[in-house]
Amino acid sequence: MTDKPKRVLCALEDIPDGNSKGFPPVPGAFTGLFAVRRGRQVWVYVNSCPHIGVPLDPVPDRFLDTKKQNILCSTHGARFRVEDGFCTSGPCYGEYLEAVRAHVNEHDQVMVPEDAGL
Template identity: 80%
Template sequence: MRTEAAERVLCALDDIPDGGSKGFSGAPGAFMGLFAVRRGPRVWVYVNSCPHIGVPLDPVPDRFLDAKKQMILCSTHGARFRIEDGFCTSGPCYGESLEAVPARVDDQGRVLVPEDAGL
């Protein structure tokens, strides 16, 4: 018998600008949080930590994408990651990937992640 993993609401889909990104704080005192990228009804969620040295990716809140909004960008060393799978295509962590977080949008338009994601 399969049991569903516990989930929590990260945000409403409409809280993330279409074609944009949004960051979310971790647990109190935690250095890393999560961030989400939206393309229409699809959302990808990652841990906000560059695989190169573990720093947060965003230089200012909610700025995770390059100027063309086509790649995720690490502000510290310029590493670029594909939105669809977090794979690094250039920079000091080439070939590595961001830590993906399973996410889904429910029928109420809420983005759900595992209960312990980012904690």
């Protein structure tokens, strides 16, 4: 089994530690991605609430609640765990954000599959 081709999403330093950052859709895609960083660990998700598909961020790069502990949907107030995208409260309780496989390479770049967000 071969790995899918990868692309650079951003440099690790582009995402402030303990915060989040949004990324616009790639050409041909409707929805962008966002990433949450804690140290060298980065979680990447499709920027779409499972309730009705709206983007999660009220303003660019603001995906976390005020305590920076949960991902928050600005439209309905749904809360999601950073670690797995599980909705812990709100109209989509029990559903998940669409996760994107990501890792930080030896050059401190956040890598995602080439087709991430399509």
